[in-house]
Amino acid sequence: MPAELGGSQISSLLETLPGIASVLRSPVADALIKAMRGAAGLAEFEVEDAEELIRYAVRRGLIGADEGDRVLAEVQDALGKRKPKQAKKAKPAAKKPAKKKARR
Numbered sequence: 001m002p003a004e005l006g007g008s009q010i011s012s013l014l015e016t017l018p019g020i021a022s023v024l025r026s027p028v029a030d031a032l033i034k035a036m037r038g039a040a041g042l043a044e045f046e047v048e049d050a051e052e053l054i055r056y057a058v059r060r061g062l063i064g065a066d067e068g069d070r071v072l073a074e075v076q077d078a079l080g081k082r083k084p085k086q087a088k089k090a091k092p093a094a095k096k097p098a099k100k101k102a103r104r
Helices: 007-016 020-024 027-039 047-059 065-081
Strands: none
Touching: 027 047, 047 065
């Protein structure tokens, strides 16, 4: 059985190994960041992020399981009804008609 790290051990590990914090970052923190970017229109909002945040809220007793299920169903319905965004296509440049050479 793997040993659990205490708070001071984690702090010293984070100080010793730069960059490990991004590897050890909480899935809830990732979901929260992605949700904020989605709300601001900087990225797509993913159902998986909503699921992670709802599971966290239920685990912590912030919301009940029934409310979590109801909210998740609403999110899934809303995202399912939303038309997928199409990549913006570059408009082809307007072609200029070729100039006819004047006869002399």
